[in-house]
Amino acid sequence: MKRHHILLATSLSLVTLTLCAAEPATDGRIAVHFPAELRTETLRNMRDHLLALQQMQDALARSDFERVRDIAENRLGMSSMKAHGAHHVAQHMPEGMQAIGSAMHRSASRLATEAANASASGNPQPVLAALATLTQQCVACHTGYRLE
Structure with missing residues (x-):
């Protein structure tokens, strides 16, 4: 039975790789042209x-909500925009x-x-919901745009 599971998992992996390799070479995202130095910094x-x-997920796993708060605001939140040069990048x-x-x-x-x-x-549920909303923004941007 164990051998059957290994063969099934291997087969599914091969099918997945084949489907990924068969995807069209075109990228439907909108290309956004940045100057080379700004592109490097933005990436x-x-x-x-x-x-x-x-790091926030790790802190959440340890119920270290203060660490989550600090990372969210200072690395991603409104307070981080100046440090990232958001006005210039925008x-x-x-x-x-x-x-x-x-x-x-x-969202951050x-x-x-x-x-x-x-x-x-002590309730992590609202934090997890807010993290999902934040991540949704990341997914939306990376699905719609690509830097060149």
């Missing part, structure tokens, strides 16, 4: 955003991308507020 910021999401973004970026920063600040509340209540 670095996005990788830091991804790291911040991972000048190169289409309106829709700007709107998603602003919504992401607002709301997450910070929910994390602060959870420090008092």
